[in-house]
Amino acid sequence: MEITITIQTQVKQGSIDMDIISFFPSWILPTTLLLFFTSIFMYALGRRSSSFKLPPGPKRLPIIGNLHQVLGKEGVHQTLWNLSKTYGPALLLHFGAQPFLVISSSEMATEVLKTHDEKLCTRPYSKATKLLSFNYMDVAFAPHNDHWRDMRKVLVSEFLGAKRIRLYKNVMEIEMEALIRSISSHSLNTTVNLEDIILSLVYDVVGKVAFGNSYRGKTFNGRTLKDIVEEAQVMGGASFSFIFPTFGWILDELTGWNRRLQKCYTDFDGFLQMILDDHLYQNDTKTSGHVNDFVDDCMSRLTTEEMKALVMNVLEGAVDTSTITMVWAMSELVKNPRVMQKLQNEIRRCVGRKSKVDESDITKMSYLKMVVKETLRLHPPAAFLMGRECVSQCQIGGYDVLPGMKVMVTAWGLGRDPRIWKENAAEFYPERFENIKPDIGGKNFEMIPFGGGRRACPGNNMATSTVEFTISNLLYFFNWETPAGLKKEDLDMKENGFPFLRRTTPLCLVPTKHNWED
Ligand code: HEM
Numbered sequence: 001m002e003i004t005i006t007i008q009t010q011v012k013q014g015s016i017d018m019d020i021i022s023f024f025p026s027w028i029l030p031t032t033l034l035l036f037f038t039s040i041f042m043y044a045l046g047r048r049s050s051s052f053k054l055p056p057g058p059k060r061l062p063i064i065g066n067l068h069q070v071l072g073k074e075g076v077h078q079t080l081w082n083l084s085k086t087y088g089p090a091l092l093l094h095f096g097a098q099p100f101l102v103i104s105s106s107e108m109a110t111e112v113l114k115t116h117d118e119k120l121c122t123r124p125y126s127k128a129t130k131l132l133s134f135n136y137m138d139v140a141f142a143p144h145n146d147h148w149r150d151m152r153k154v155l156v157s158e159f160l161g162a163k164r165i166r167l168y169k170n171v172m173e174i175e176m177e178a179l180i181r182s183i184s185s186h187s188l189n190t191t192v193n194l195e196d197i198i199l200s201l202v203y204d205v206v207g208k209v210a211f212g213n214s215y216r217g218k219t220f221n222g223r224t225l226k227d228i229v230e231e232a233q234v235m236g237g238a239s240f241s242f243i244f245p246t247f248g249w250i251l252d253e254l255t256g257w258n259r260r261l262q263k264c265y266t267d268f269d270g271f272l273q274m275i276l277d278d279h280l281y282q283n284d285t286k287t288s289g290h291v292n293d294f295v296d297d298c299m300s301r302l303t304t305e306e307m308k309a310l311v312m313n314v315l316e317g318a319v320d321t322s323t324i325t326m327v328w329a330m331s332e333l334v335k336n337p338r339v340m341q342k343l344q345n346e347i348r349r350c351v352g353r354k355s356k357v358d359e360s361d362i363t364k365m366s367y368l369k370m371v372v373k374e375t376l377r378l379h380p381p382a383a384f385l386m387g388r389e390c391v392s393q394c395q396i397g398g399y400d401v402l403p404g405m406k407v408m409v410t411a412w413g414l415g416r417d418p419r420i421w422k423e424n425a426a427e428f429y430p431e432r433f434e435n436i437k438p439d440i441g442g443k444n445f446e447m448i449p450f451g452g453g454r455r456a457c458p459g460n461n462m463a464t465s466t467v468e469f470t471i472s473n474l475l476y477f478f479n480w481e482t483p484a485g486l487k488k489e490d491l492d493m494k495e496n497g498f499p500f501l502r503r504t505t506p507l508c509l510v511p512t513k514h515n516w517e518d
Pocket residue numbers: 139140141152155159313314317318319321322325380381382384385386387448449450451452453454455456457458459460462463464
């Protein structure tokens with residue numbers, strides 16, 4: 001009481017008695033000043049953001065924001081789609097302290113991916129993506145800058161260019177023949193796990209083209225490349241420090257997330273270093289018939305970190321996405337025998353009685369192309385495009401989007417929107433593409449499995465030809481049934497997962513060799 005009175009007296013008199021100040025611990029004054037200025041700043045910020053027309057969204061709780069409304073059983077893609085029906089196709093949510101704009105209509109996707117692409121085309125920063133992309137030396141996670149542009153050019157010319165595509169097709173043919181032989185060797189009525197065999201096929205092909213070997217069976221710290229890539233996908237998702245930038249790192253430390261991330265990085269780095277070391281060694285021992293792979297051709301012009309980052313993008317970008325698409329295509333075909341029969345008739349008619357399916361046969365298969373489009377419409381492997389972040393203020397749908405806001409565009413929702421796809425939007429009906437010709441490479445925005453704008457997927461042509469080639473082979477040589485006791489119409493089609501929407505149960509089917517005499 002006495003002290004308070006003294007301070008008031010002194011302040012009134014316009015001078016502060018140093019004896020009284022020294023009575024308090026030394027941290028009190030700076031802390032009080034900090035709190036005072038922070039409150040003023042927060043108040044000013046609140047007033048500032050209230051002067052913007054922000055997109056609507058559900059009320060949020062202190063600290064966690066809208067997290068409790070999103071982490072439900074039905075999957076984030078479905079929950080956000082449901083919320084967009086209440087609040088509209090531009091929806092503002094807060095995950096912890098981070099504001100997220102969720103886009104759920106073709107019109108607004110056009111504004112994000114085309115009209116304001118330049119202002120919304122950087123990727124959000126996170127500790128995990130920074131570490132696993134070797135300090136943003138890659139294409140997919142890198143911020144929008146000159147380095148990203150240069151690396152994207154290297155990827156497009158060296159991995160997706162004509163020379164490598166020729167190699168890719170040769171390797172694919174060889175691996176496909178091996179796969180057909182392996183399935184044919186199964187005894188009658190044996191069930192196969194299609195996801196397993198397709199994933200191994202894609203790993204083998206991509207591995208051989210990218211770094212000359214599938215590296216199947218090799219491990220680093222006891223982990224295969226597949227284990228490491230899967231772990232990297234999990235770690236690339238959100239962490240506490242991403243949604244709570246000020247204190248989340250404590251939770252990441254306490255939950256062991258930081259240690260797990262570091263181990264994932266160490267294993268990824270170690271495995272990729274093993275691949276690069278093998279190439280350095282081979283440089284001295286190359287024979288005259290050696291065909292250069294992607295690493296051979298890029299190693300001398302990229303730094304070690306850039307090389308590792310690009311290989312990481314190829315593994316994470318190409319393998320799971322293509323596999324998931326093929327597994328969903330086979331699921332839908334088995335569940336819809338009419339479509340399966342029509343497609344098999346087309347494939348067998350175009351190929352004729354031969355020992356293999358040629359690329360020139362596939363160019364004649366128009367129904368196959370519709371089936372692949374229909375699969376990507378209903379089951380885009382990435383339910384949301386890769387995250388984007390606003391770098392410069394703009395308006396989407398008449399609402400203000402502020403720098404720092406993260407943007408999520410739902411590819412899954414657009415593919416199922418009845419306003420675009422009419423009343424049979426949820427049905428697997430490839431014939432719809434007889435009249436509608438969407439450009440799924442990301443120029444039109446009715447369906448966007450490969451995204452759009454500057455950050456659109458550069459691998460869309462390679463991906464679609466991989467899917468077309470694999471499906472046409474699987475359906476040319478075999479007929480596919482559900483295992484005994486499971487009716488086709490009862491096949492489980494539940495989907496879940498992040499960043500990729502997979503089947504929740506494995507797709508196990510029984511192949512029988514096609515008999516031309518039947
Ligand atoms: C069915 C297969 C595939 C699907 C559905 C798919 C889908 C996507 C999507 C949705 C994006 C984000 C686009 C955006 O933010 O607007 C993306 C980006 C990317 N994809 Fe694919 N992808 C597939 C295959 C491939 C293949 C074969 C490669 C080959 C290397 C690849 C490499 C990449 C890269 C590097 C990016 C980042 C582009 C950037 O940020 O500039 N993808 N992909």
